[in-house]
Every structure is written in structure tokens, then in C-alpha cells.
Amino acid sequence: MTKAAAEIEDDRLIRELLQNWAIWRDAGDWERFSTVWHPDGRMMATWTQGTGDEFIEISKAAWAKGVNILHFLGGISVDLAGARAIAQTKMTISQRADVEGVLCDVLCTGRFYDFIEKRADKWGIVLRQPIYEKDRMDPVTPGAVPALDRALLEQFPVGYRHLAYLQTRIGYTVKRDMPGLKGPEVEALYARGAAWLRGEPL
Template identity: 90%
Template sequence: MPASHAEVEDDRRIRELLQNWAIWRDAGDWERFRTVWHPDGRMMATWTQGTGDEFIEISKQAWAKGISILHFLGGISVDLAGARAIAQTKMTISQRAEVEGVLCDVLCTGRFYDFLEKREGRWGIVLRQPIYEKDRMDPVTPGTAPVLDKALLEQFPPGYRHLAYLQTRIGYTVKRDMPGLKGPEVEALYARGAAWLQGKPLS
């Protein structure tokens, strides 16, 4: 069945919102970035979990410390159900920091899994939950390599263990049960998404 004009427009607005998230967040355009969230919207990241406003404040603090976390987006898939939607966006997270005395880049590939709602004519994020599929760590200067603590590295899920290692080493407490490509965590997330589209409360 062809999408209605209203559905096409909702899909367009959601895609625009998701792209603005990455541009405004990485540019430090905090006031415009605030507009992609609903007031009760929440952000789940490896290094912080909280409301959109809390995410903005801790991101500002990270910027002031020189912490570099950047995002790059790929394809977007949107499932619409009236005033609710689930969107999945292919993405990479890149972070640069010194690890065991060596400046490194970590690149994590995954998806943003977003719970969205249209309130008073405006789409906004109610929950953003990244899915972490795989990652790697590379020294910035060729020929150098950090000597990693294998025991610490293996404490983290495979999808984001190098990212978690770097973030732990710079002082963050990393959440250790984030969803990956497979497993019970991501299956539970898909179930929450299906329930959201059916009009059920966000569990």
C-alpha cells in the first residue's frame, strides 16, 4: 500500500532530525541539538546514560577536556505507526585518545536504534539506544602500538571492547551490557521497539 503524503512527510522529518543529531552534536551546536529531543528523551551511550539535557551537559564537559568523539551516518530505515516511529541508522563512532601512552583512534561500527514520537506536531527522540556491532583500535602514528591489558579488554562485549577500553582508561565508567549485533540484549531491544510501535509504554 503506498504511503500517504503525511507519512512521506513524517519520514522526511525523522530522517532530517537524525542527520541533524550527528551534525549539531559533533559541531557543539548545543541549542539546536537540544531540539532533537523531547524533554523526557534519554540517551544511552557506553560512557553516559541520562536525559537529552544531561547528555548535552556531560558532552560540553567532555569538549572542555579535549575529549574527541565523532559520528558518521549511513543508511536510515524508518518504521512508522501513527505518531510513533522506530528508526535505525547505520553509524560509526570514532574516538581519539591516548591509550597506554600511545595516541590511538577507535572506530566502532553499529546502528542508532531510536524511539521517536510526534507531539504537538513535532517529532523528537524519546530514547536513543546504540547497537554496537564491531570495533577496532589503531595507533595514529604508524609503527607505534599500545600494549593493552588483555584481562581488562576481555571484560567488555566484543562489539565495543576497544571503545570501552579507551573510555575506561580516560576515566569513564562504561556500561557493560549494551546490545550488539546478536544476543539477548539486542533481541530485547527489538521487542521493546515492536511494543512501542503498538502503542505500549516504553518499558
């Protein structure tokens, strides 16, 4: 296989990996979901941070409690550098829960920013860091209006303010310094990504 053909195949395999992440995670197909991670892979989310295995276990527990989080993917951009890659995937996170007595959907738009590596001829995720660009909260029943605690709402970054509010209200401790569309957090993430592609340690 020529170098160009090998890169095309690597790009295809990475895109397949990223799409499988969303399908298998949201379907609760935990056995196959576990295959998208390298053993040291890590997941950063607003409501939990840890290894891929830890993310699976806490996701299982959340499922058992009725936590409803779904993902929808858009375009994918892959930057390849030999056995390493940085992938960015447009996505939305949708979560439904009771907020101040009103059933609501929160829709958060952003990107998955993934550090990916090929080991023993297999691509896997080393680090998944979402970028949270904007969000909104909508009551499931038209006309119902939750009375939000504005002081609490404004404690969270604008990119995932309503998502964080909902997750806090159902009992999770939300990370408050996740990267957004602009700012020092996302610039630092881009710098880490560039270093990753240069072969530097994560």
C-alpha cells in the first residue's frame, strides 16, 4: 500500500472509530464501546473525568438511574502525523432531566477534540476533550417555564451554562474550566494538540 493509500485508510478508520463512539455509547453497547479506547485512554466531560473504563462504569450507573444523555455528530476533520492524529468532530450533546420541576431538554453544541494513536495496528482514543461552544434549555412541554436560579446559572461558562445547571441539579459536580469556542482554555488545548502531532508526550 502506498503512503497516500495508507493515509486514506487511516483517515477512514479514525472516522469509523469516532462514529462508533457515539453509536455504541448512546446505545449502551458497553462491550464494543470499550474497544474505542486505548487502556490509558481518558475522557473529559462536564460531569465526570477519568479513564475510558471509569467513564463506562459511571455511564452504566447513570443509565441505571435514568440519566438521559445522547450525542449527534456532524463533520469530522482529521490531522494525521504518522501513528498519531488529532480529530475534531462537530457534535451536539442532548440531555433531558427535570429542572426546577419542569422536564427540560438541554442542547449543547460543540466539538469533540480527540488525541488518537495507532498502537499494534489499532487506532484508539488516548484523550477525548469536548469543546463547548453554546447551549440552550427548552421545556419539553410548550409553555412550561422553569424558574432558574440565576446566581447559580451564571457561575458556569457560557458555552455549557445550561448543561452545567441541569447536571448540578441532578447531583453531579460539574467541571467549571472546560474549553469553549474562544479563550485561554481552548488555546491551550490547541497547543497540546499541536505538540501531540509533533510526537511530544501528552
